Amino acid sequence: MRAYERWCEANELAVARTIYELAIGTGQRLGDCVKMQWADFDGQFMSVVQDKTQAKLQIFCPARLRSYLAALPKTGRFILAKNLTDHIGKRQVQKAVEEVRAAIGVKEGEERLVPHGWRYTAARELAEAGCPDSEIQAVTGHRTLAMVQKYRAQANQKEASRCSVPASGGSDLG
Template sequence: MKWRYRPEKGAWEPIFRIRWTENDVRKERNIALDWQGDAERLDRLYWECRSGRSKAQQRPAKTTWRSCIEAWRSDYSVQQQLAASTKASYRRDMDRIMEKNGDKNMTRTTRPALKAALAKMADQPRKASKYAQTVSILWNYATAELDWPLGPNPAKNLAAYKPVREYQPWPAWMVKALPTAPDNVQIAAHLILGTGQRPNAAIRMKHSQFHGDTMTVRDEKGGALFETHCPPRLRNFIATLPQLGEYLIAKNLRQPVGYSAVEKAFRAWRVTLGENAKPFTLHGLRKLAIVELAEAGCSDAEIQAVTNQSAEMVAYYRKGANRVKLSKAAQDRRS
């Protein structure tokens, strides 16, 4: 350890000098020891340098989470395949990773450490699943596209999320109570039930997406737009709405009311309906739409034409349809 005089500070400061040879050229570097006039602190800083553990001696890792996230976000081939809502959902988790672990080396990420982080989100399983999924996506991207030697993906099989309970289709009495709900909840409910789409996609629909007896619907998960028939019930309801902006549920002329605001209003209204309404969510209206289509005698292909879901998901939701109604529709067609 040596001391050097700093004229700009008018004081002497301790330094630790490192010397090495590179390509037959002798080099040296000084590390200032910020001892703050504390002898014990100075002693600790000195021995950190002697043992090579000082932060000033650490070379920044190239394989950091920050570098990976920045590369992923700037990769046009990746971004063009994702819907805006999907990119926004990934951004939230990536920002969280950047804030806590941005400068950490990805190679030091372990599966037990990731499991421990997810355990802290045990009361929010959907959030934990999304976080694990984001970690997995970044890990696979770094391995496949950046050629980083990271080893096995620590998030593998950790993103499997299943709701604590399945979404239940709304009962008839709850649908009948809709006129008592706030306007935004009523509009959202009619859009979800009429289009069979996910709540967020339905809530963000514009007036321009409706064209008489047809409508243009965006599949929120895949981002694709497709044309489908607009049922008279929904068409007649929309005709009664004042046009307050581009969107049916308008925040202002150019922006929609967000899903969170509508969902919050829905939960407040649900409380007024009593304990019997507690199990039901806005997602339950999407399931009700599929159940109604099935009970009306629609084939899986016809239901897919409305909802754009996979055959497996249609079959899954079809299980909630009333067997008596289904059998009557079948027997009536045979007659």
């Protein structure tokens, strides 16, 4: 993901970088991020109404996203503004992301970067920080805990691996 960030910075790709920051900072889908307005952000929380679930969420934004938004010029009502009153289209955002993915070689193969994976990244980072499923669900807006647990699986496996090692460091295998 650092390669994505570096490419956006080096090539001054504000749309591709902004959608990335919004997605990993809020755990929302690209379509929901595109519709975020400056008025939805109070300096700490982002108000979101998810298209897919119609869930109304208040999402605490991590320091990284708050700093990014503080430095971002306001060019319209929307964070990703097409003009003063409209947001850019979801397809335009997807195209911007695709171009960066192609340029850095992560569009295909084992190391591919998928924008929906940014949502997974946000959920995994919350799990690794020790947030319970209910808090992760409050951020991602998933209706079922089963979906949250799917996103949490990698963080749980990592922690379980650490816990399975005996305190002495030795083996229990006789």
